[in-house]
Amino acid sequence: MVRLFLLSLLAASLLFGSSAREEAQFLGAETNFKRALAKAKAQKKMLVMVVVKENCRWCSKLVHRTMGDPDVKSVLEKHYVTLILDRHDTYPKVFTEDFFPSIFYIDYSTGQSVYENVGFIGKKCFLNDLKGAEATRASLYTKE
Numbered sequence: 001m002v003r004l005f006l007l008s009l010l011a012a013s014l015l016f017g018s019s020a021r022e023e024a025q026f027l028g029a030e031t032n033f034k035r036a037l038a039k040a041k042a043q044k045k046m047l048v049m050v051v052v053k054e055n056c057r058w059c060s061k062l063v064h065r066t067m068g069d070p071d072v073k074s075v076l077e078k079h080y081v082t083l084i085l086d087r088h089d090t091y092p093k094v095f096t097e098d099f100f101p102s103i104f105y106i107d108y109s110t111g112q113s114v115y116e117n118v119g120f121i122g123k124k125c126f127l128n129d130l131k132g133a134e135a136t137r138a139s140l141y142t143k144e
Contacts, residue, residue, distance in 0.1 A: 020052050020086035023063040027073070029082040033091035036083040040108035046133060047106040048076065049083040051097045058120040059101040066126045075130060081108075105133030107141060114140060 021031060030036035033049070040047040050067075052059035063084065066072060076082050085091055087100065095104050095113060105115040115133035 019054050020084050020089065023050075023052055023060065024084035026063060027067055027076075027082055027084065029084045031084065031089075033083065033085065033089070036081055037106070037108070037111055040081040040106070043081065043108075045079060045081050045108060046114075046137060047083060047104075047108060048080045048130075048133075049085065049091070049095065049104040049106055051085050051087055051091075051095070051100065051102040051104070053087045053100045056100050062101045062103075062120050066121060066123050069123045072123055072126055075127065080130070103129070105129070105137075107137050109141060 023029075024031045029050075030039065036047055036049070050059075050062065052063070067076065067082070087097060092111075095102075095106075097118070099118040101119065103117045103121075104113045106112065107114050114136045115129065117129055121129070
């Protein structure tokens with residue numbers, strides 16, 4: 001009975017969306033740009049910033065289905081710093097977004113986006129984007 005209730009609660013949250021803080025909490029992600037970039041610099045990891053808007057079901061699907069997938073979550077935890085922000089949060093406006101969710105793959109040494117994507121994407125595409133972002137970063141900047 002408890003399982004059924006929890007499953008229905010999860011389904012409802014995916015259907016109607018939730019806030020950036022709830023999404024970040026689900027993933028154990030950062031919620032502050034400056035702190036996340038400092039953490040990425042200290043750990044020499046690329047920063048994956050996802051900009052969402054409240055009650056966006058596609059944003060919730062990206063976080064819960066794609067980024068919450070055990071394979072994706074494992075890669076993110078080992079090799080990236082993940083940041084989930086609301087479109088109204090404070091972060092550099094150079095990371096402009098017109099559609100949600102917006103995903104920015106940010107180089108830790110320069111703080112610049114090296115790769116971007118928008119909208120819901122599945123596991124396979126997300127993992128490909130991570131590889132593409134790393135390849136682009138490697139072609140733009142000297143590895144330390």
